[in-house]
Amino acid sequence: MDFKLPFKITFWKVVLLLIWLAGLVALIVRFTQGLGASTHLSDKFPWGLWIGFDVVSGVGLSAGAFTIAAAVYVFHVKRFYPILRPTILTAFLGYLLVIVGLLVDVGRPDRIYNPLFMGNIHSALFEVAMCVMFYTTVLFFEFSPILFERLGWSGPKRWITRVTVPLVILGVILSTMHQSSLGSLFLIIPQKLYTFWYTASLPLLFYVSAIAAGCAMIIFESHLSFRAFGHRLKADVLADIGRVLLVVLVLYALLKAYDFYGRGVWSAFFLPRMETWLFWLEILIGVIAPIILLSIRKVRLSTGGLYAAAVCTITGFLLNRLNISTTGLMASSGVHYFPSWMELAITLALVSTGFFIFAMAARYLPIFEHPHEPSHAGKPEVGFPEEVLEIETFSAGSG
Amino acid sequence: MAKGLLIDTTKCIGCQACALACKEANGLPGEQEEELSATAYTVVKQKGDVYYRRLCMHCNDPSCKSVCPVGAFEKTQEGAVIYHANKCIGCRYCMQACPFSVPTYEWKKRAPKVRKCILCYERLKEGKITACAEACPTGATTFGDREELLAEARKRIQENPGQYIDHIYGEKEAGGTSVFFLSSVPFAEFGFPANLPEDSLPKLTWAALKKVPSIVIFGGAFLYGTWWIIDRRMELAEYKSKQRESKFQEKK
Numbered sequence: 001m002d003f004k005l006p007f008k009i010t011f012w013k014v015v016l017l018l019i020w021l022a023g024l025v026a027l028i029v030r031f032t033q034g035l036g037a038s039t040h041l042s043d044k045f046p047w048g049l050w051i052g053f054d055v056v057s058g059v060g061l062s063a064g065a066f067t068i069a070a071a072v073y074v075f076h077v078k079r080f081y082p083i084l085r086p087t088i089l090t091a092f093l094g095y096l097l098v099i100v101g102l103l104v105d106v107g108r109p110d111r112i113y114n115p116l117f118m119g120n121i122h123s124a125l126f127e128v129a130m131c132v133m134f135y136t137t138v139l140f141f142e143f144s145p146i147l148f149e150r151l152g153w154s155g156p157k158r159w160i161t162r163v164t165v166p167l168v169i170l171g172v173i174l175s176t177m178h179q180s181s182l183g184s185l186f187l188i189i190p191q192k193l194y195t196f197w198y199t200a201s202l203p204l205l206f207y208v209s210a211i212a213a214g215c216a217m218i219i220f221e222s223h224l225s226f227r228a229f230g231h232r233l234k235a236d237v238l239a240d241i242g243r244v245l246l247v248v249l250v251l252y253a254l255l256k257a258y259d260f261y262g263r264g265v266w267s268a269f270f271l272p273r274m275e276t277w278l279f280w281l282e283i284l285i286g287v288i289a290p291i292i293l294l295s296i297r298k299v300r301l302s303t304g305g306l307y308a309a310a311v312c313t314i315t316g317f318l319l320n321r322l323n324i325s326t327t328g329l330m331a332s333s334g335v336h337y338f339p340s341w342m343e344l345a346i347t348l349a350l351v352s353t354g355f356f357i358f359a360m361a362a363r364y365l366p367i368f369e370h371p372h373e374p375s376h377a378g379k380p381e382v383g384f385p386e387e388v389l390e391i392e393t394f395s396a397g398s399g
Numbered sequence: 400m401a402k403g404l405l406i407d408t409t410k411c412i413g414c415q416a417c418a419l420a421c422k423e424a425n426g427l428p429g430e431q432e433e434e435l436s437a438t439a440y441t442v443v444k445q446k447g448d449v450y451y452r453r454l455c456m457h458c459n460d461p462s463c464k465s466v467c468p469v470g471a472f473e474k475t476q477e478g479a480v481i482y483h484a485n486k487c488i489g490c491r492y493c494m495q496a497c498p499f500s501v502p503t504y505e506w507k508k509r510a511p512k513v514r515k516c517i518l519c520y521e522r523l524k525e526g527k528i529t530a531c532a533e534a535c536p537t538g539a540t541t542f543g544d545r546e547e548l549l550a551e552a553r554k555r556i557q558e559n560p561g562q563y564i565d566h567i568y569g570e571k572e573a574g575g576t577s578v579f580f581l582s583s584v585p586f587a588e589f590g591f592p593a594n595l596p597e598d599s600l601p602k603l604t605w606a607a608l609k610k611v612p613s614i615v616i617f618g619g620a621f622l623y624g625t626w627w628i629i630d631r632r633m634e635l636a637e638y639k640s641k642q643r644e645s646k647f648q649e650k651k
Contacts, residue, residue: 043504047491073626126468184604188604
């Protein structure tokens with residue numbers, strides 16, 4: 001008898017399945033044996049990879065959505081419209097995964113809704129919790145037209161387009177609060193966080209670097225979608241995002257330099273310590289390298305060059321967030337923390353699930369190809385030159 | 400009246416009576432422990448020939464209370480910082496934020512709680528003193544009114560300048576606490592944080608969080624205004640170009 005699998009077995013599918021299997025085992029151990037059995041966390045090191053990566057970094061990587069939504073709807077930069085949908089999808093998925101990460105990390109996930117009813121306005125984490133809840137809801141509504149379009153529900157879609165502008169403004173405010181409040185989390189531990197990273201301007205630095213990471217994510221995922229599906233954004237739109245990224249990175253570098261100057265930490269720059277290495281790695285990869293790359297016009301106009309700059313920015317961003325939430329706290333804690341295989345497995349499973357759902361959505365939902373933009377503020381279409389809105393689609397044969 | 404503890408490490412003989420009395424009063428299992436844990440709210444430790452204790456400092460403006468997203472911590476009138484386990488979601492921000500790294504977690508449990516000394520709050524309400532102070536045979540740990548304990552500590556330093564270093568740990572650290580230490584050696588040798596600001600730490604967070612309302616109001620107004628102005632301009636531009644077009648067609 002002829003038996004055929006409904007899908008082809010490839011190397012990456014096997015890797016994906018193995019990661020999910022490991023993640024599943026870890027999840028079972030986490031919820032049956034508790035946090036002690038599944039993580040390397042301890043009384044002296046209560047936050048680890050799940051907070052540092054899954055939550056603190058995940059939110060930052062989702063920052064593209066509010067940036068582009070603000071550009072398109074508030075500032076009427078309509079040429080960015082083609083990247084709006086993939087960016088909102090990224091953020092929506094990012095936030096859903098952050099919530100899953102939180103549910104795995106907190107000791108009593110069954111009480112996760114408690115902050116809604118017993119909020120403490122002095123807590124930065126209360127602000128974070130509120131922003132996660134409300135911005136995920138906003139992202140759902142920003143994402144919903146894509147679903148309605150796919151399902152052919154024109155009624156609800158008209159409804160939601162009518163409130164687009166207030167919704168986007170709410171999203172920008174919630175994101176501004178959320179990104180900066182993640183930095184505020186660490187304001188209360190000046191004696192614990194190493195001097196490179198502890199500063200009163202943590203909220204501002206978190207906000208600016210999240211915008212950079214969000215822009216880099218747009219370039220990153222556009223490149224991957226192109227390779228996987230042949231979806232291609234107009235190159236000049238991406239080059240523009242590259243230019244925005246450059247400006248944001250330079251602003252970030254200036255803020256950092258100003259902060260170092262103000263606190264006079266130059267003397268710590270060459271101390272033979274682990275933190276010095278991590279700090280230089282973070283700055284060189286995440287700030288200096290992409291600034292140099294993006295300053296070169298030829299690099300900015302090449303897909304490969306943009307991609308390299310984006311990967312640098314994202315790596316540096318992750319290093320920064322992990323340094324602030326884990327490695328920068330190690331010296332004062334007096335213990336050495338390295339995540340357990342189960343912490344790593346769940347984190348990897350979350351990331352790969354994100355990639356997987358993104359790929360599925362890109363295939364089955366109108367993310368990259370859709371007829372035309374919903375007119376601004378629900379008014380009749382104003383009409384922009386077709387070629388600006390249109391997405392150039394051609395099969396690259398690599399799919 | 401706010402209560403507190405004065406711990407004079409020069410009088411401590413390391414007998415562990417306080418740690419064991421604490422276990423008994425709080426129904427905690429196990430024997431003598433080396434470090435604070437979910438089953439040890441206080442421990443007696445040794446540095447050279449000096450014995451000292453570790454326990455919650457019961458800050459005047461506690462970081463744990465300030466950072467808890469669900470308000471599970473409370474600074475009571477009696478000075479005790481207590482914990483309402485039924486609110487706790489297990490985020491462990493209190494442990495991260497505590498300047499003295501005191502709160503511990505029930506890592507092995509499926510429904511874990513944060514654990515720490517609560518200054519024997521139940522006993523306090525009955526008019527009793529803490530179990531540790533009651534058990535101490537040498538008077539190294541004494542219980543009393545916060546201000547009176549501070550005066551007593553100052554008196555001891557003044558009367559025996561050779562015996563003590565001139566520092567009451569907890570008087571000013573992190574905005575002041577309700578548990579004070581006296582010692583003959585610098586507190587840094589015990590691993591007590593020496594770099595704490597004299598101002599309370601929650602103020603650092605509040606400096607950022609208090610800006611949230613203005614970000615919401617001014618940010619919202621700015622964004623809406625920007626949208627409105629650009630939108631109106633585009634509408635006008637479109638209207639004009641249409642007019643021009645129709646005039647052009649009329650001429651033809």
